[in-house]
Amino acid sequence: MLMKPEQEKQIRQTVADPKIQLALYSATARLKEKREEVVAPEALPEYQELRTQANRIKKHTLENLDVYLEEFEANVEAHGGKVVYARNGQEVTDFILGLARERGVKMLVKSKSMTTEEIHLNERLEHHHLEAVETDLGEYIIQLAHDRPYHIVAPAVHMTRQDVADVFEKNLTDPRTEEPGKQAMIARRNLREKFLEAGIGISGANFLVADSGAVCIVENEGNARLTTTAPPIHIAVAGIEKMIPRARDLAVFLKLLARSGTGQLLTVYTSFLSGPRRGGEADGPAEFYVVLMDNGRTRLLADAEKRQSLYCIRCGACLNACPVYRKIGGHNYPGAYSGPIGAIITPQYQGIAKDPWLPFASSLCGACAEVCPVKIDIPKILLDLRKEVMEDRAARGDGFLERKAFQMYGWLTRRPKLYALAGRIGARMARAPGAASMGPAAKWASVREVPLPARKSFRDQWREREKSK
Amino acid sequence: MPARVSIFVTCVVDQLFPRVGMAMAEVLERAGYEVEFREDQTCCGQPAFNTGYREDARKAAGHFIRVFRDAEFIVVPSGSCASMVSHHFLDLFPKDSSHYEEAEYLAPRVIEFSRFLTDVAKVEDVGARFEGIVTYHDSCHALRELRIKEGPRRLLRKVRGLELREMSAAEECCGFGGTFSVKFPEVSGAMARTKLESILATGASTVVSIDSSCLMQLQGVFTRAGAPLKTMHLAEVLASR
Structure with a gap:
């Protein structure tokens, strides 16, 4: 058996639940249609060329990652920041805990980061009595509900406004409302205090720019900008694969990322953060750290074919396009990453023996590869992983x-x-x-x-x- | 002397829908081709390849190459099986092997049926008549690996008495996916039901595709749901008079 009976049962339940099916299908349809509009040849004639360029830049960067990591580190330090290398989630946590202890920090704020979801950073910090508050609206709701993200760019996509009202009522003192606008204002009010109180702000990174020693972050709510500038310390946690060589490469990636993810031409905010506050500047953190995390990525680098899995810029377009994700939703995928990209990176990060069914949860329809802005050949990698799973099972005597x-x-x-x-x-x-x-x-x-x-x-x-x- | 074409009759057509193979041969003959069926043909290897059994897929692929190496054209009533040969045989053999070279040589001559008509025979009107409202299902491998989108629609539009209506989810997968259909039956079935809703909304009575395995999946779900819909391979429609 590829799948444990309880996993099979959970998938059956999701598929049979009309409420979640409707929410999931219509939400992904909206994102899918918006993307299609803005990448259509009339709207963006150079779309295919941009994809090819993005693919080439990522390929080149990963093939020369050692060089770019060094360049990035040198440039960050030239601006007064510090680069920290972490092999895994434990080392990321240890660094943050150590710094918090030294600086006497009791609470920190976070902007949306799949990388920190990947290593369960919040739970790890809480375990050591360091409170970490999510400030992206979707992530805030998810955190209050003790849930996990359902979608890479829309973490609370499975929750209705009634669900959100329930969560707020249970966790906050504000009067109950089911109006999304008012709910956002409640979150904003509650979070504003946290921003002012927090000793550290933790962000992810959409791109690490080697020639500038900068972290580039895109967002729509302004919470990432506050997270990275209001507290006295900013720590960006990023996978090493987020590297791009030059600031000018952003011209390619920023065009693709927002369009592919949410159908926007650009996100509302694009922040380019290259170090702590300098003399004469009015704002920005006093200390700036970039934690570069491996957590299984160098193992992927060793494989010339599957290495392309690391090109991913986390736009979530493959989830919206995937007919399987659109039926089973985000929570049936183990790990932080769901959908087609999750089905190829999770088995590679954790080893194929743990959830051997993942590469098989696809009809190989190819819709994911068609929408991928960096042209990851997801079906090909699924097929390669299937081969590896079967070889592994043969070696163990399973699946006779x-x-x-x-x-x-x-x-x-x-x-x-x-x-x-x-x-x-x-x-x-x-x-x-x-x-x-x-x-x-x-x-x-x-x-x-x-x-x-x-x-x-x-x-x-x-x-x-x-x-x- | 008419040009000669060889046909590769897929496992699904051979066992479950032989009428599709017969219809394809008939349409090709009507277009002026002499049709040969090499009896020692077996399978393209896709079931094993897609399930992760490369060694077994290689055996089938090697045999396919031996059977068809000297054929000028090999016409296939399936986008999926045609793409297995023209795209994925190259994934099966090491780059410097003789099989790889032979697969490369074979690839451009293995042609899906509708593409053979539109691109090689250069016919669109095959003289067919079919009364009814029809909607076309884009099978995934034909659409995304072979880039077949307009050809089958052009052929259908030339059929007398036939009205072609587009469904909103034409490009969405039917949920078959080979062994996926039995490894994840609930998900596979749910995907087909989404397709069914989109088809019903068109008012069409017949769903046409160039892949019999998609049609087997869809027909199974239509019948289970009691939906008054029929599935037909493009070859069957084009053979109708």
């Missing part, structure tokens, strides 16, 4: 029956007469009463009718036709 069936199939494909005979026998068996209740046929029959094989196969009909000529 299926493997033997395919070995038999492979053996027969080279023996046309036996292949035709097997077809004839198989067809007769499939026509027998009760055949639809066995093996894969029963799985098929659980949701649709089983087709009956023809009484005479094509090859038999053709032979008769040729004889009668």
Whole structure:
């Protein structure tokens, strides 16, 4: 079995839940349509060229990552900032805890970051009694609800405004409202105090710009700008793959990111942060750190083909395009990343043996690759991972029956007469009463009718036709 | 002497929908081609390839290459199987191997049926008549790997008595996906039901595609749902008079 029964059950429940199905399908449809409008040839004639450029820049950067990491570090330090390398979530946490302890910080604010979701940073900090408050509206709701993000760019997409009202009522003192505008104002009021109180602001990074030693962050709410400038210390936590060589490369990536993610031409705010406040400047943090995290990424770098998984700029377009994500939603994927990109990076970060079903949760329709702004060949990587899963299972002695069936199939494909005979026998068996209740046929029959094989196969009909000529 | 084409009849067509293979041969003959069916053909290897069994897929691919290496054109009633040969055989063999070279040589000559008509035979009107409202389902591998989008629609528009209506979700996957359909039956079924809603909204009575496996999936869900819809392969429509 590729999947644990409880995982199968959860997926069945999600698919059978009309409320979540409607919310999921319509929310992803909206994002999908908005994207299609702004990347259409009339709106952006150079779209395909931009994708090719983005792909080339990422390929080049990852092939020379050591050089760019050094350049980035040197430039950050030249501006008075500091670069910290972390092998995993534990090391990221240790660094933040250590700094908080030294500076006597009791509370910190955070802007949206999938990288910190990946390492469960909030839970790790809370465990050490350091409060971390999410300030992106969606993430704030998710944090109050003790939930996890459902979608890379729309973390609370599965919650209705009534759900949000329930969460606020339970956790805050404000009077209940189901109006999204008023709910946003409640969050804003509550968060404003946190911004002023926080000793550290933690952000992610959309891009690390090597030639400028800068962190580039895009957002729509202004909370990332506050997070990175109001508290006296700013720590950006980023995967090493977020690197791009030059500031001018942003001209390619910024055009693609907002369009692919939310269908915007640009996000409302684009921040370019390159160090602590300098003499004579009115704002900005006194201390600036960039934590460069590995957490399995260098293992991917070693594989020339699958390395492209690291090109991802986390726009979420593949989720909205994926017919499987649109049915099973975000929470059925293990780890922080859901959808097609999650199905290829999670198994590579954590090893293929842990959730071997992930690369198989795809009809290989290719919709993800079609919308990917950096042209990651997701279906190809899924196929490669499937191969690895099957090799791993063979080595453990798992999946014996299926493997033997395919070995038999492979053996027969080279023996046309036996292949035709097997077809004839198989067809007769499939026509027998009760055949639809066995093996894969029963799985098929659980949701649709089983087709009956023809009484005479094509090859038999053709032979008769040729004889009668 | 008419040009000769070889046909590759996919497993699904051979066993479940032989009428599709017969219809394809008929349309090709009507377009002036001599059709041959090489009896020692078996499978393209896609079931094994997509499920992660490369070694078994390589056996099928090697056999395919041996059977068809000297054929001028190999016409296939499936975008998915055609793409397996023209795109993914290259993933199966190491770059410097003789099989890789042969796969490269074979790739441009393995052509999906509708594309053969529009791009090689250069016919759009095959003299067919079919009374009814029809909607076309873009099968994923034909659309995204072979870039087949307009050809089948042009062929359908030339069929007398046929009205073609577009569904909103034409490009969305039917949910088949080979072994995906039995590894994740609930998800697969739900995907097909989304498609069904989009098809019903067009008022069409028949769904046409160039891949029988998509149609097998859709027909199974239509029948289960009691929807009064029929599925037909493009070849069957084009063979109708």
